[in-house]
Amino acid sequence: MTSNTIKEILEKMEALRDTKNTAGMERYGIVTKGKAFGIPASELKKMQKIYKKNQPLAVELWNTGYHEAMRLATLISEPKKFSPELMDKWVSEFYSWDICDSACFHTFRYLPYAEEKIWEYAHCDEEFVRRTAFSLIASLAVGDKKALDKQFLNYLPLIEQYATDSRNFVKKAVNWALRQIGKRNKSLHKTALELAEKLAASTNKTAIWIGKDAARELNLKLL
Numbered sequence: 001m002t003s004n005t006i007k008e009i010l011e012k013m014e015a016l017r018d019t020k021n022t023a024g025m026e027r028y029g030i031v032t033k034g035k036a037f038g039i040p041a042s043e044l045k046k047m048q049k050i051y052k053k054n055q056p057l058a059v060e061l062w063n064t065g066y067h068e069a070m071r072l073a074t075l076i077s078e079p080k081k082f083s084p085e086l087m088d089k090w091v092s093e094f095y096s097w098d099i100c101d102s103a104c105f106h107t108f109r110y111l112p113y114a115e116e117k118i119w120e121y122a123h124c125d126e127e128f129v130r131r132t133a134f135s136l137i138a139s140l141a142v143g144d145k146k147a148l149d150k151q152f153l154n155y156l157p158l159i160e161q162y163a164t165d166s167r168n169f170v171k172k173a174v175n176w177a178l179r180q181i182g183k184r185n186k187s188l189h190k191t192a193l194e195l196a197e198k199l200a201a202s203t204n205k206t207a208i209w210i211g212k213d214a215a216r217e218l219n220l221k222l223l
Helices: 002-015 019-027 041-051 055-064 067-076 084-092 097-106 114-122 127-143 149-161 168-182 186-200 205-220
Strands: none
Touching: 002 041, 002 055, 002 067, 041 067, 055 067, 067 097, 084 097, 084 114, 084 127, 097 127, 097 168, 114 127, 114 149, 127 149, 127 168, 149 168, 149 186, 168 186, 168 205, 186 205
């Protein structure tokens, strides 16, 4: 049953193939490894509505290695049926920021062990594993309305610690996490802005960039 559905989905994706859009994806820093159809996110959302939450299908889609199939897998996966081992597997196979961020927002932030994994992944030196930690912090800051301020205050030292990581996909995720924490409420805004200004006044080039960019946005969004 699943194999037939996989075939059906891949045939739909092939019919939607757009090489111009693939080139556009690459201009936005999306890595495709030559296995992308160039399908817009809006079309993936339509497929998400058709196939709904389906963990076995999500796993099979992921394993095809096709870019959009992996993106769709992050949209239809079922957090209640996700295991820490599968999370580790997916994270180890991230190669593009869009897949990483989609998994964090649509699946990982709902996992009961998400916070534990944030600390584990942040201390891992692999670029996309570390990015996952900070993308997950940002996703929780945006999506988890019930989370306590204490949880996000605990992440600020982690943000400060890795604000010197100059790799593109890490520094942008660290910056994103700091900005989203600061936009949650007035109290967190004050503390996040203080950290942003501290980073901006540092001597490290990457930390300065993160701090100035975050401070600019947080100053525009005074709570």
